[in-house]
Amino acid sequence: MSGKTNDRIRALNVPQRVKVELDAEGLPKTAGEITVEAVLETWRIDDEWWRQPISRRCFDGVLEGGRHVVLFEDLTTGEWWIQKP
């Protein structure tokens, strides 16, 4: 009797890479090809310094058409990402 069942937990709301243009104040102006109509809030996350350090500059934004998203810059790589709030 031998059997092995492998299971996996899949993360939900995994961030997606996105190209972001910034305005003169350093706030996101476009995400991909879509205009960022409003930036509602900004904050910073620094976490898990003991493991794989996470350092993000986050923007709570509303895209053209009304979609509510979080845009963040990974401060360790300089890459931009988008995900649901």
Added chain:
Amino acid sequence: MARKSYLTSDSAACCWIPQFALRSETARRPELVSHPVALIAPDDTRRVWQLSSLARRAGVKPGMTVSQAIGVCPALKLCEPDPVHYDGEFSRLLAALSPVSPVIEPAELGRGFVGTDGLEGIYGTPEKIVEEIKCGVRNAECGIEAALRIGWGKGKFVSWVAASRAKPGQAIIVRPGEEGKFLASQPISVLPLDLDTHRRLRQLGLKTLGALAALPEEAVASQFGATGRRLWLLAAGRVSEPVVGRVAPEPIVAALAFFSPVAGRELLEMALDRLIERALKDPRRIGWRVQAVRACAGLEQGASWLAAVTLKEPTADRDRIAAPLKTQLERSPPAGAVERLVVEFTAFVPGTEELQLFARDATSAARAARRHALQGAAREIKLRVKRSFLYHIIEVQPWSRLPERRYALIDYEP
């Protein structure tokens, strides 16, 4: 799938490698050998467990807190325990002995018995049987065979006492008829005693098995009860427990990899439930109840965690199987965040089907009907798209500041 214990042997060879866990650790990390080393206790990460001779010489004692141990020996190298590795090494060692004898009985980590009845016809004298056993252990290539001590004699107790008196790499053979003489000179500490009984025996001036066996059996039994009678019988060499070989169970294994290391007990408990459910659904489990289960976790930075349970009442009920594992999870949690969790059913007894045939009441009957309908729908989806796309959404770390850590999908099979 035979799971009965039916192979026994009156004559036994006890194979013992003291400090098995520490030796396994230093065998895979040879750079530790020249340092004082302490292995942290798997069930209490604040205390040290097994110690190298250099650490002992420096004054460190088993059971000391980590801070006390470092205070006594600042150069002490502390090692996180990796019980899964030690268990695997020990299983490998036992497996390497199976060509020597079909009767193998593990006793504890680093100690096992080999049944030797009938081996004289194959290998010859006890000395030659012992050589075969040593050869089998060498074949396991655990890197710690030099520490092996072997005791040969009638029954498990005599062979264990002989192994405990043997020097590393050597064997003591107690020939038939010499058991009483051999045991008489042994200290009472070789008996399976609790601390209180040991203290009382010492207070009575009893230091050797011979002194204990010289007392009338009834007098010992009246002082110490049934335990005393058993101790007297062992000391006098009047009982001989055979080695009982067990057909090695082929386990059912279910594993789960986390997308980020998990430290929260709630999620680990939920994952245990999920894995037990998975393993219970294995078609090879049907008709059998689970008797022994173990949960292993791979931790960050290479350490591991292990909980093994033998159920008093074998069962096929998820919650009953999970309960003792969860208790161990609470009492001695993993020393770090868990990257991978595995549940293994390692022993079974024949099941009873009548309990599963009828739902006990209308509510559970309705629930069973809904589940049946769901199973039918899930099967149909799987037939059409070749795999199941049904998932549960589960809370992982709903408080996390990282949105992708809050919820996750897990395969759903109704």
